[in-house]
Amino acid sequence: MLPLAVAAVALTAGLAVATFVKAFGVGFLARPRSPEAAAAHESPPAMVAGMVVAGLACAGLAVAPTAVLPAVSAVAGAVTGAGPAVTGAVTVELTGAAGALSPLLLIAALAGASLLVVALLRALGRARRAREARLWDCGAGPMTARMEYTATSFAEPLQRVFDDVLDPVSDVDVTHVEESRYLVTAVAYRRSVPDRVERAVYAPVLAAVAAWGRAGRRLAAGSVHRYLGYGFATVCGLLVLLVVTR
Amino acid sequence: MTPGIAGGLLQAVLVVGGAPLLLGLMRQVRARMEGRAGPGVGQPWRDLRKLLAKEMITPRGTSEVFRVAPVLTVAMTLVVAVVVPFVTTASPLPGVADMFVVVALLAHGTVVLALAGLDTGTAFGGMGASREVTILALVEPTALVAIFALSVPAGSTGLPAIVSSTLAEPAHVLAPASLLAAVALGMVVLAETGRLPVDNPSTHLELTMVHEAMVLEYAGPRLALVELGAALRLTVYLGLLVTLFVPWGIATEAHLLALAVGVVAFAVKVAAAGALLAAAEVFLAKLRLFRVPELLAGSFLLALLAVAAAYLLG
Numbered sequence: 001m002l003p004l005a006v007a008a009v010a011l012t013a014g015l016a017v018a019t020f021v022k023a024f025g026v027g028f029l030a031r032p033r034s035p036e037a038a039a040a041h042e043s044p045p046a047m048v049a050g051m052v053v054a055g056l057a058c059a060g061l062a063v064a065p066t067a068v069l070p071a072v073s074a075v076a077g078a079v080t081g082a083g084p085a086v087t088g089a090v091t092v093e094l095t096g097a098a099g100a101l102s103p104l105l106l107i108a109a110l111a112g113a114s115l116l117v118v119a120l121l122r123a124l125g126r127a128r129r130a131r132e133a134r135l136w137d138c139g140a141g142p143m144t145a146r147m148e149y150t151a152t153s154f155a156e157p158l159q160r161v162f163d164d165v166l167d168p169v170s171d172v173d174v175t176h177v178e179e180s181r182y183l184v185t186a187v188a189y190r191r192s193v194p195d196r197v198e199r200a201v202y203a204p205v206l207a208a209v210a211a212w213g214r215a216g217r218r219l220a221a222g223s224v225h226r227y228l229g230y231g232f233a234t235v236c237g238l239l240v241l242l243v244v245t246r
Numbered sequence: 247m248t249p250g251i252a253g254g255l256l257q258a259v260l261v262v263g264g265a266p267l268l269l270g271l272m273r274q275v276r277a278r279m280e281g282r283a284g285p286g287v288g289q290p291w292r293d294l295r296k297l298l299a300k301e302m303i304t305p306r307g308t309s310e311v312f313r314v315a316p317v318l319t320v321a322m323t324l325v326v327a328v329v330v331p332f333v334t335t336a337s338p339l340p341g342v343a344d345m346f347v348v349v350a351l352l353a354h355g356t357v358v359l360a361l362a363g364l365d366t367g368t369a370f371g372g373m374g375a376s377r378e379v380t381i382l383a384l385v386e387p388t389a390l391v392a393i394f395a396l397s398v399p400a401g402s403t404g405l406p407a408i409v410s411s412t413l414a415e416p417a418h419v420l421a422p423a424s425l426l427a428a429v430a431l432g433m434v435v436l437a438e439t440g441r442l443p444v445d446n447p448s449t450h451l452e453l454t455m456v457h458e459a460m461v462l463e464y465a466g467p468r469l470a471l472v473e474l475g476a477a478l479r480l481t482v483y484l485g486l487l488v489t490l491f492v493p494w495g496i497a498t499e500a501h502l503l504a505l506a507v508g509v510v511a512f513a514v515k516v517a518a519a520g521a522l523l524a525a526a527e528v529f530l531a532k533l534r535l536f537r538v539p540e541l542l543a544g545s546f547l548l549a550l551l552a553v554a555a556a557y558l559l560g
Contacts, residue, residue, distance in 0.1 A: 003554045149375070157380040
């Protein structure tokens with residue numbers, strides 16, 4: 001079972017990388033595609049502060065997990081009755097297996113290497129001011145935001161790989177020019193990935209419950225005569241039952 | 247200075263100095279086999295020198311991400327070059343010399359470049375980033391599972407431990423788990439360094455570009471960094487492969503002669519692996535982009551079999 005579990009975790013890790021590149025790349029680095037989005041402005045500082053605190057906490061935990069790990073592992077050790085699972089002040093070391101990880105040292109090494117690269121670049125390159133230039137647009141006029149990759153187009157190749165699992169719904173609308181079928185005025189492309197479990201399991205159950213409810217509503221239509229009829233029928237049924245069972 | 251730090255610095259200098267030469271060697275092998283004279287082994291270094299002397303160009307509408315990405319890619323690969331036991335098993339940062347950390351660092355090198363490609367806001371940047379990340383998302387699981395298979399006999403995911411265990415028991419290399427993992431990791435190297443049949447490193451045709459589309463907006467010194475980063479990645483990946491599966495020659499003690507042997511052995515092994523790869527590429531055509539996942543699924547299966555073999559047969 002362990003190899004399969006490892007494979008599942010590994011696949012998730014790969015997809016997580018793609019997810020975060022898409023979320024950050026399209027969410028934060030893309031150009032605005034509508035006037036409303038172009039006019040967007042930052043929230044007031046009080047609202048930003050909440051997110052900054054949460055973000056700093058995440059970053060802090062990632063860089064220095066050893067600040068909280070001893071406390072957590074002491075609690076876990078007390079519950080399971082075993083010794084602490086991890087030890088170490090700067091480097092996290094597993095006690096059961098030979099494994100060590102040091103986020104702090106890693107960050108320090110990365111920062112050092114980045115500084116070295118920048119310093120070498122400064123030393124070797126000619127000290128000239130950076131010049132601005134146009135983005136390459138294949139020589140066909142300025143790029144517009146509509147030519148950019150969207151979240152849908154970014155994920156399309158990966159979605160295509162997992163087509164059989166995801167079963168996406170796509171919808172292509174082609175509007176032709178009136179005179180000729182060979183000329184196109186507009187192409188609208190929509191693609192959504194509805195949840196397969198939701199569609200296959202939840203939807204039929206929900207539909208059955210709803211049908212049951214509609215049938216129940218017909219029983220109580222608000223007519224006093226019908227309610228009296230129900231009462232009469234129940235009493236009769238009860239009497240018949242008593243006669244038969246006695 | 248401890249032997250670990252000295253060894254790490256030596257490895258960094260060796261990898262940075264040798265990476266463009268490896269690229270030059272591979273191009274030269276290819277050129278000769280195709281009947282061309284070839285520009286010579288030193289051409290990538292000359293290209294880098296030319297690019298470094300040019301002025302810095304910043305495309306309009308790009309943000310800090312675009313400017314920082316080449317530096318980060320090179321820095322991440324440099325850290326890998328320092329910690330992986332290419333020449334000596336004495337690691338300067340034992341907590342960083344973990345297989346998972348190394349693979350994550352190399353993957354992040356691709357991630358920052360993909361973000362830079364998206365940051366340009368051009369169709370090419372997005373296309374390259376999308377394709378590269380698709381390949382990365384499918385390659386990463388293979389790499390992780392193959393590493394796991396290799397870590398089972400050594401009992402650790404630390405690279406120095408794996409290398410020492412292989413050096414102590416050379417028969418491990420021929421175990422089924424190790425052979426399967428070697429093939430799987432070989433495919434990972436092909437996909438991650440953008441070699442044939444996954445990506446064609448010399449193409450600039452829009453339909454087939456993957457890595458080149460992503461870095462299309464770079465020019466001057468930044469392009470030099472991107473090119474150097476690509477060469478470093480190739481060297482580091484090939485180095486990782488030969489270190490894991492042909493570890494002989496790696497210095498296990500802090501001895502000047504042992505270090506010299508380690509340097510020569512590393513250079514010879516990586517050069518041989520690169521020449522072999524370049525020679526094989528002559529006979530290969532690029533796969534269609536949507537056939538690539540099938541190849542990667544095959545390598546994932548091999549990695550999975552390697553883990554199963556490591557548990558059942560090991």
